[in-house]
Amino acid sequence: MEKDKVQEEAGIETREEEDDESETKRERESGEIEGGGGEPSRKKRDPEAVSRFKQRSAALFAKLKEEFERKVAEHPDVDWSDSLVIDASSYRKDWDYVWSQAYGSFDKITPIPPMRYTTADPGPDYASEHDAVQIFCVKIRELRRGLQWPIHVFGLVAARDVIDHNRNIIFNRTRDDCQLTQEVPYLLLTGPTRAVVVVDPVDFEVALKVKGSIESEDKDLSFLAVQLTRISNISGTHLINKEYTSKLSTLELTFGYIVRSVEATINVRVIDGSWPEEGFSARITAHTSSRKDYRVLLLDSGDEMKKMSVTADGMIELSRRVVSVEFEGELEVSVAAFGSNCNYMEAEEKFTPKDDGESKAELDVGFRKLEVTVFWSLMSLNPDLSIEDPRPSFGYSISPSPPRQLRLLIVSSPARSSPIPSSPRAIRGAVARPAAASAESCLGGFNRIPMSHVRSASAAADAASDWQKVRAEWFARFKEEYERKVAEHPDVDWSDELAIDARHYRESWERIYARAYGPFDKSTSIPPMRYTAEPVPFDASEQYTLQIFCVKIKELRRGLQWPIHVFGLIAARDTIDHNRNMVFDRTRDDCQTLTQEDPYLLLTGPTRAVGVCDPVYLEAVLRVKGSTESEDEDLSFFTVPLTDVNRPRETCLITREYTSKLSTLELTFGYVVRSVEATIKARIVDGSWPEEDGSSARFTACTSSLKHNGVLLLDSGDKRRKMRVDADGVVGLSRRVVSVELEGELEVSVVTFDGSNICSKMEAEIRFVPEEVGESCVELDVGFCKMEITVAWSCLSLSCR
Structure with missing residues (x-):
């Protein structure tokens, strides 16, 4: 994992860089000049730098291998071939270290109830609508390694959000109450018990087992702990489908990202007569106006026409009650009743969301009338827990972070070496602040003392001392590298991180792709309508693509005033040819005038579809025209990845903002599947x-x-x-x-x-x-x-x- 991180910071797409290094070596040995096709020659690599990088990589690999072998020996009962299981085990250790003293044991269920602010009048200032995750369904999509249907499943599925980091139960069955999964491989969900709020990443925890003939023969069906969301700017509600393949199964999760939502808690009560004893079943669902095709199953009394569970006061016992609803949308509750004589009746009612209070409506399902009550509540990130972390800090601030992030950043031994980042961003992050700064301000995520293995205060103090020495060595090397780069490029504004990264991207691109795909400034030569006429080659098919909708200059900074005269380019680069696929391109003599009332660029591309395989990069080189050419200024200069390998399974809309020295640029694009x-x-x-x-x-x-x-x-x-x-x-x-x-x-x-x-x-x-x-x-x-x-x-x- 850490080796991958070293390689990422050393350049773009390390596999291709390693291939490129070997090719470069052959060219040097044969006396060939780097660069080709009549283009300007490229800057040669420093052989000593290459050698140092290889030595560091080899040393890191040896330490990782040694650490892995030690852990395998310490835990012989663990199946180290199932990476999801390993991550889940590590997640629990990290969680216990970071959150247990504040929020209790790992197995604790969230004590925060639904309808938290339904009756609050007025509600607290810190309660508001929030982005939320709505779990629609969990499906056992495939069985593996000889496991056969039907299977008897028990265990739990839970979500953890930033409010209290405890389990928000979605599915929970004991060994004595297994669910039989055969023709319908969907788990019968019973949660969440309150809305799942998105601020930091939401974690998804699964611990499902298959019941054997005796308890010792039970097997792990799916055991994982993964992130459902990441920290990002998502502007619209969308559906996400993800698959997780374990040793015995593939689990499919379908959930919605619901923006600016409130919590709706639903009750259904029989108010006229009673539900028939037998011969009728019911299916009660809820959905929002933005996700009409995906419903939250509140109750399904089954095909066996069994009596539906109703309390003495007529309240129907729903399996699920809580739904997240966009504040500017609608909630629709539907009741379908099925009779043994093939009778079918359905009624539905729409509700407009509110900050608090309740909404009621009556539904007529033929033989009975039902009252549907929706209790509305805002959400708060405050768990109403006033517990301070008593853990000694030894002069360091041990700030909590998402467990998965912690797992990536905290190493299990202070002696373990970390890679030396070679990218300007990594170096800049280390030295941009004074050396005497606090632990939070140095080395990004490496400010946390790796004390998960420490069992005493004295040992913790020794660990802190060793960790300080390691960090000091890192800092000295980072600072030396940073100062060298500053001296080499005196014309660069090192305060604009996006601009620095864009220059680094260009250097890496030229090193990796120039010989194969031409100069950096080259526009894609691949036309549209490439396979409109038959015959079509076997490797051509539908693909995942990006659709650029609009680019907006959202804000001007550092005294820049509207209107502005903009020229330059915006381009996408995909893995088809890594060349520029122009989205916007204007010269200085053909500027576009942007005003505060109309700050959108008039796009002219892309010229062909943007394919998604490896990450797609967006390149922006926009300038503001001055009275003379020497007075022109960089409005927005960056190169950023729009996608990563963890691509969504469903089409969705994404909005992102990029703040440069003079402006904030807002990009809206769609991820279009198949x-x-x-x-x-x-x-x-x-x-x-x-x-x-x-x-x-x-x-x-x-x-x-x-x-x-x-x-x-x-x-x-x-x-x-x-x-x-x-x-x-x-x-x-x-x-x-x-x-x-x-x-x-x-x-x-x-x-x-x-x-x-x-x-x-x-x-x-x-x-x-x-x-x-x-x-x-x-x-x-x-x-x-x-x-x-x-x-x-x-x-x-x-x-x-």
């Missing part, structure tokens, strides 16, 4: 576009999964400028390429404005069913002319050949 490339063309086939009356048009495209976020293909402007149409009637669209889920839909919309009457508007839209290859063509009537919309479909290949 998608094909759609290239759109609009042509006037009947009539003509008005020449002089100033009519304008707005062309957009959207997919069925991201209806509220369209790709702006053309906006001829509010100034009623003439729209560009060539001699063949083809409209000059600003953007043409859209990624569309193969199982979804593409909708193209054209809105026209009559220049003689600016209040006159006509809109037409058409839907297309995606294809892997070929074209789809439909005519649209926009009033004064007819247009032919043609969509050229193409599947994608991750090969540049």
Whole structure:
């Protein structure tokens, strides 16, 4: 794990760098000049630096191997081939070390109830709506290693959030109350017992076992502790599906990320008559307006027509009661009743979320009336626990962090060496503050004393002393490397971290990719519609892609004032050819004027679909035009990864912000799963576009999964400028390429404005069913002319050949 971290900070994609090193060595031995194709020669590697890196890597690997062998010997009962099990065991140790004194034992269930602020009037200032995780279903998708259906499952599934870090139970069955999983491999969930709040990462814990004929023959079906969310800026509710493969099974989890939500606790009561003794079953569900196709199963009394559990006062005993609802959305509760004579009755009711209080409605299911009550509550990150951490700090502040993060940063022995980061960011993080700073301010995550193995105060003090020495050595080496780089690049503003990282990215890119893919500034040569015409190569298919929706200058800094005149470029780089796939590109003589009222860049790309395999990088080089060229300033200069290898399973919308020295840039993009490339063309086939009356048009495209976020293909402007149409009637669209889920839909919309009457508007839209290859063509009537919309479909290949 730590070796991977060293390699990540040493450059981009270490495997390719190692291959590149061997190739570079061969070229040096043969006397060849680095660089090729007539491009400027590249800076040669320092042989001593390469040698030092290899020595450090070898030493680290030897220590890791020694540590691993020691742990294997200490725990012979552990199956070290199941990485999820190993991580789960480590998670528990980390949790006990960090949180146990404040929040009790590891097995403790959250004491925080639902409806926490339902009756609070007024509620506390610190209670508000929060982003939350809504668990929809947990499925045993596949059995492995000879395990056969049916299986008898018991154990628990729980979530842990930042409020109290205790278990929020989702599924919990003892060995004497197993669930039989056969035709329906879904666990019958009973939680969470309160809303799961997202601030720091939410952890997901599973400890499921398969019952054997005797207790000693029970087996671990799924044993894991993983993160469900990460610290990120997610702007919209979306669905996420993740799979976790253990030794005996593959577990599939479906959950929703619900933004700006409140907690809804649901009660259902029979108010007219009583539920039939037998011959009827019921299914009660709830869903939000943003996730209509995914329901929270509150109760399913089964297909056996067994009597439903109802208390003396008519209250139906639901399996689950708590649902997270977007504050600006809706909650819909549905009751379906099934009779033995094939009778079916269904009733539903919608509720508008509130800060507190309750909402009631009656549902008529034919033979009985039900009262549905929803108790609303805001959420708070305060657990209402006033417990101080009594652990001695020995002059260090041992700040809590998510256990998984702790597992990555804390080493189990002070003697274990850490890698020497070679990237400017790692060095900058170590020396940007005075050497006498506190433990929290030095070396990022390495400020925590690794005392999980310490059993006495004296031993802890010795560990702290050893740890200080190790950190001092790290700091000295970091500082030396940092000062050397500052001296080599006196023109660089080292206070802008994003700009420093962008320069480091370029150096790494040229070292790894330049010989294979040309110069750093090269734009992708791969066109759209690559496989529109058959035959299609065997490696071309639907792929995971990114769709850039909009780029906004959200904020200006350091005295910069609106309006601004912006030029430069924004590009995406994927693993197909690692070249620039232009999204925005303007020269200094063709600036775009941005105002506070309209701070969006007019995008012109990407020129082909952006494929997702390894991380996709976004490169921004934007400048503000000054009165003279020497007065131009960097508005936004960075290169960042948009994706990582832990890619989502479902299409979702993501918004991220990047703050540079002069601005904050906001990027909105979609992650589109199993998608094909759609290239759109609009042509006037009947009539003509008005020449002089100033009519304008707005062309957009959207997919069925991201209806509220369209790709702006053309906006001829509010100034009623003439729209560009060539001699063949083809409209000059600003953007043409859209990624569309193969199982979804593409909708193209054209809105026209009559220049003689600016209040006159006509809109037409058409839907297309995606294809892997070929074209789809439909005519649209926009009033004064007819247009032919043609969509050229193409599947994608991750090969540049």
